[in-house]
Amino acid sequence: MTLLKDLTMVDWARAQFALTAMYHWLFVPLTLGLSWLIAFFETFYVKTGNEEWKRITKFWMMLFGINFAIAVASGIILVFEFGTNWSNFAWMAGDIFGPLLAAAGIFAFFLMASFFGVMLFGWDRVSKKEHLFATWMVALGSNLSALWILVANAWMQHPIGVAFNPDKARFEMQNFWEVLLSPVAISKFTHATSSSFLVASLFVLAVSSWFLLKGRHTDIAKKSILVAAIFGLLSSVFVSITGNQSAYLNAKHQPMKLAASEGLYDGEKGAGLVAAGILNPEKRPNDDSSPFLHEIKIPGLLSLLANREPGSFVPGINDLVYGNREHTIMGIDKKIKKGEIAVELLSQYKTAKKEKNETRAKISLANFKKYEEYLGFGYLQNPEEAVPPIGLTFYSFHIMVTLGALFPVIFLLYLYYTYKDSITEKKWLLRFGLFSLFLGYVAGQAGWIVAEVGRQPWAIQNILPVSVARSNLSTGTVQTTFFLFLFLFTVLLIAEIRIMLKQIQIGPETPRED
């Protein structure tokens, strides 16, 4: 057990996972969103026969291809990291997690891989309609792969449809459909994909804005802006709706994450939503200091968001850690005690089985069942360990929400001035459009920080802490691979950005004179 509680290696493994996931998420949103935009562009080409739409399609497709390669490269590390750095997770959750990844492979990865070649190289080898079909299949495949992976992630946030098997010391799936159609899975998929569509739309706006600022490829840029602004606007509205649903589900299944996102220490009825605030860095759970140095709150909004009722009670960090009798919330301290009993009973059961003492095994198992739901808590060292890093979660949440509110305005402005045919004159908007791509990436990264950092210390919410989920590796080993991947992905990212910029500078193919 000393081994399991060695957090130094765990910290490096978490850092490595965060590093690879964040790099991966730089490329995935563009793949998910740009694939649809390319499909739209090509559909216009096939419908109208206008060669300019073909040039538009080929230009964005070429940028898609560059991005896709590095998305694939960073993805393979993530998939196998579950085995290399989190092997106990791989064993304990493999019965559920593995099939979801396998479904992604069977249903989605090959769809992408097969039609990607046709889409990129098949212009002169297949008919127009077959090529269009291939492009739509790449979009479908990319987004289907996101579906299965996000369902797997959602299961880690809200593990349902499973039971613990004490003989194998792992969780086993009981209901595939419950896992697949969990409300958290649906929310996760819709929120993550729609936010990706938004980022891809910002990418198209940014590149097109640059063309307009330089006075190059203006027709192509304007057409691209029109499609991307409509797609981006619809996506940004959808992001707000699904984000709202996500907060509601957090309140139900991950109340600690919501409390940390809002810096809410003491639960309140009619809790207000912090519109902006600076946290008190000295604040600790259960002390008397104020959580904020400065704050602006919108009264009742957090309760409305969390429970759909403005006057309802939203538990704070202190309520969740130390319990709240009035609202029948059991504190983490009590859960840890019950968890420790569960750990001990499981150990007794395993020993009895090994010694072939069936009577003792039966008694231990019956007792274990009473405490089973607290098993994961038995590996926490103190109640405060159940509190995620509040500063990172709080600021990431607020950056994401603030930017999420800004994006629809950007898309609306682009649409309005495109409709008025004066977009080329609005240099300030075009410059801001360029900058907004950076904001899109920041919002996406911030969203994942809220989702993953806000879940700590759990690898699987309430049942498997990260300290138990890890592999049996030395700190030095994981440190080495952390820096190896940091170096590798940084070099590849620089190369990718340089190639992208160069290709944008070169611009779309010039029309051929027949």
Add this chain to the structure above:
Amino acid sequence: MFDSFSLVQLQQLWWIIVSTIGALFVFLTFVQGGQSLLSSVARNDLEKSLVINSLGRKWLLTFTTLILFGITLFAAFPLFYATSFGGAYWVWISILFTFVLQAVSFEFRKKPGSLLGARTYERFLFFNGTIGILLIGIVLATFFSGSSFQLDDYNLVLWQHPMRGLEAGMIFFNVALGLFLVFLSRTLGALYLLNNIDFRLDLVKDMEKRLRKAAVSNLTASIPFLLYFMVGLLTREGFAVIPETGNVFMESGKYLQNLKAMPDVLAMLAAGLLLVVFGALSARRASSTSGIWFSGFGSFLVTLALFLTAGLNNSAFYPSHFDLNSSLSIYNGSSSRYTLAAMSYIGLAIPIVLAYIVYCWRKMDKEKLSTGEVSDFTAKEIY
């Protein structure tokens, strides 16, 4: 349908499915083989472009098959995934590293601003095509020679060697399989390029000759390693498991016994080897371009036979010579019956997947890759 299957039937079914995917991957390593041949068969930019663009249209398929192989192992045999990846850490990280480099190299190689330059990306491709495949072969050989690990009561792996999997490279039996796969992939790579590129122009006739020579010479180079591995395999003690108790013991001539007990697998192995040789030798005929299909199918059969020999007939497919009873078999390493059955329903989609892979392949390869196509430097999709 699958609900009526017993756990053992499902475990066997999934071992066969995983083995099939692994065997498909070995066939598709013609991409890696082609990559490692690049500098020896392509002497100028045009020839290089032909080779890279021909392989570049298939690399993602090989890459995806490798990922699918990994994740179906995760899904069906999670204890293998946890034990091998978490234990033999460095060998897997090294393999992954070579594949990350491969993933960007086709796309980045010729693009302006690529930071590292075309030669570096070509070296990455060579590295993936040789070291990547060698290490995969070494890992596969440990399915027969065993590794040094122990599992605790909670199935947490305790690896017993500080080199974390790389120590397998110090056993020549393992290296022999790795080298065989490297040369086999080069044979397949040469045969694939012969099939995929249009050699009608005089401009590329020399490269055709070099490829024909490479197919035969790499096959010849692979034979001593194959023989060493096969003799070692058929004469060595193997890791046998008693399914009822899970106890593992050493049985002399275990893998020879497996082949005798499963004559279909033996026939598969023999037919596979003959097809590999026939396909490669057919490259000697100036008009022959179909060698890839014979050798490709042959390598598929050989690999499938090896996987089935490792995992079926009560064998431990990921054995531990440090602690025999920590060895993994399809019985103790699998997912639950419910999950295997659920995955079997998902697996019903595999024929559809194969159908559209074949559709895309045929569409793209209907016409051979011509020098004209890769000389059109205005086309941005060219690698």
